Amino acid sequence: MIPPRFAITADQIDATLAEFYACVRTHPGLGPVFARHVTDWPAHEAKIARFWRNAILYERAYDGNPMAVHMAAGDVRAPMFAVWLGLFDSVLHRTLPPDTAAAWSALAHRIGRGMQIAVQDRDSAGPPHLT
Secondary structure, eight states: OOOOSSSOOHHHHHHHHHHHHHHHHHOTTHHHHHHHHOSOHHHHHHHHHHHHIIIIIOOSOOOOOHHHHHHHHSSOOTHHHHHHHHHHHHHHHHHSOHHHHHHHHHHHHHHHHHHHHHHHHHHHOOSOOOO
């Protein structure tokens, strides 16, 4: 069995995500985007909790491709990731011990950077410039 990346429980992950998505739903920039794509919040939160339990605790209950979902959404833009991460960081620091919040934040920022770059590349892609 692989040890967790850092000390956190599944219950702490669930509680943090519940708080985060409560904030997302009321956020003026992120809320409308999520509302267009999430029709069942409990199912969405459960799926994202499985994602994070897989990434942190190495549980193998998550089945999905978050990169593909964000790329296919169509209205997810690169600057939104900084907003998302800032909101996520504020929730982490309110709900978790400092070391746990810092470790989860670092992981979220690493994943977020990859998604942001992919979305930015998608948005800037166009026909090749021939000289």
